[in-house]
Amino acid sequence: MDSIIPLAYILIFPGFLFLAVYGLYLQWVDRKLCAVMQNRMGPPWVQPYADFIKLLAKEVIVPDASTNKTMFRVLPFFAMAAVITALVSIPVWGPAAMYSFQGDLVVAIYLLTIPTVTFFLAGWSSASPYSTVGSMRVLTQLFAYEVPLMLALIGPAILAGSWNMSEISAFFSANPRFIPAQLLGFLAALIALQGKLERMPFDIPHAKNEIVGGQFTEYSGRLYGFFLLAVDMELVVGAALVNAVFLGGTLGLSGWAGTGMFLAKTLFITFLLALLKVLMARIRIEQMVNFCWKYLAPVAMAQVAFDIFLKYKLG
Numbered sequence: 001m002d003s004i005i006p007l008a009y010i011l012i013f014p015g016f017l018f019l020a021v022y023g024l025y026l027q028w029v030d031r032k033l034c035a036v037m038q039n040r041m042g043p044p045w046v047q048p049y050a051d052f053i054k055l056l057a058k059e060v061i062v063p064d065a066s067t068n069k070t071m072f073r074v075l076p077f078f079a080m081a082a083v084i085t086a087l088v089s090i091p092v093w094g095p096a097a098m099y100s101f102q103g104d105l106v107v108a109i110y111l112l113t114i115p116t117v118t119f120f121l122a123g124w125s126s127a128s129p130y131s132t133v134g135s136m137r138v139l140t141q142l143f144a145y146e147v148p149l150m151l152a153l154i155g156p157a158i159l160a161g162s163w164n165m166s167e168i169s170a171f172f173s174a175n176p177r178f179i180p181a182q183l184l185g186f187l188a189a190l191i192a193l194q195g196k197l198e199r200m201p202f203d204i205p206h207a208k209n210e211i212v213g214g215q216f217t218e219y220s221g222r223l224y225g226f227f228l229l230a231v232d233m234e235l236v237v238g239a240a241l242v243n244a245v246f247l248g249g250t251l252g253l254s255g256w257a258g259t260g261m262f263l264a265k266t267l268f269i270t271f272l273l274a275l276l277k278v279l280m281a282r283i284r285i286e287q288m289v290n291f292c293w294k295y296l297a298p299v300a301m302a303q304v305a306f307d308i309f310l311k312y313k314l315g
Contacts, residue, residue, distance in 0.1 A: 023232030055225030123215030134214025169249030
């Protein structure tokens with residue numbers, strides 16, 4: 001029994017099954033919100049699930065020119081495993097995460113970098129010119145948004161005096177007056193997360209009118225479906241991370257109330273990401289790099305400096 005419960009956490013809730021179902025649901029929410037903002041109907045709620053099932057039934061074709069066929073096949077599963085592992089240290093149904101330890105914020109950031117690396121390797125191992133260009137854009141974009149994202153998340157950790165996400169959430173739950181003071185960092189994290197998820201205006205690695213499908217051009221069938229599912233799951237975990245660090249997590253609630261608070265806040269963050277996607281047009285890769293290093297990183301650094309000053313005044 002002692003081994004069954006952790007396995008259920010990983011496979012069912014808040015692990016794979018929950019992430020898959022909720023990730024596909026957030027994909028529909030995102031598409032529906034964008035459609036409403038653009039005065040369109042949008043897809044029915046079953047569309048993401050139907051698309052995923054359809055991809056599972058399609059044939060998987062591995063290019064003969066692939067540099068490493070084994071790597072080509074296993075990369076989607078590495079991406080999903082990293083995203084699932086990152087979630088276990090983020091509060092979902094209560095004030096404390098399933099596995100909470102000092103430094104889990106740093107570990108979660110590291111784990112969420114692994115899917116991006118798998119996207120790069122997927123394109124590189126495909127031996128297609130479109131995939132190669134897409135994979136290089138993935139790596140270039142990683143170097144652009146990763147520093148602003150980390151700086152944005154460091155500020156609340158300094159103010160809370162902890163690198164543990166459960167403790168950071170508990171600090172802001174107990175001191176909600178400090179939440180508005182994190183506005184700059186929250187906005188920087190939100191924009192960096194948009195880049196991490198390769199969403200408009202940062203969907204440069206898979207710009208369909210330029211390089212077909214980018215790093216996923218040669219992927220098909222269930223392997224392509226699992227990569228897309230990993231992206232949807234990463235949206236859930238990214239929104240959960242921003243919620244835990246900036247918005248107080250579940251605000252001290254447990255059980256169904258805590259889960260409801262988690263769902264409400266991740267839906268709110270998804271709405272903000274959809275709004276940003278609708279308002280912006282795609283930019284070029286060098287514009288992405290310049291924006292992140294010239295503007296986004298200084299804004300995140302300003303939040304860190306402000307939090308250090310605030311921590312000094314409080315202590």
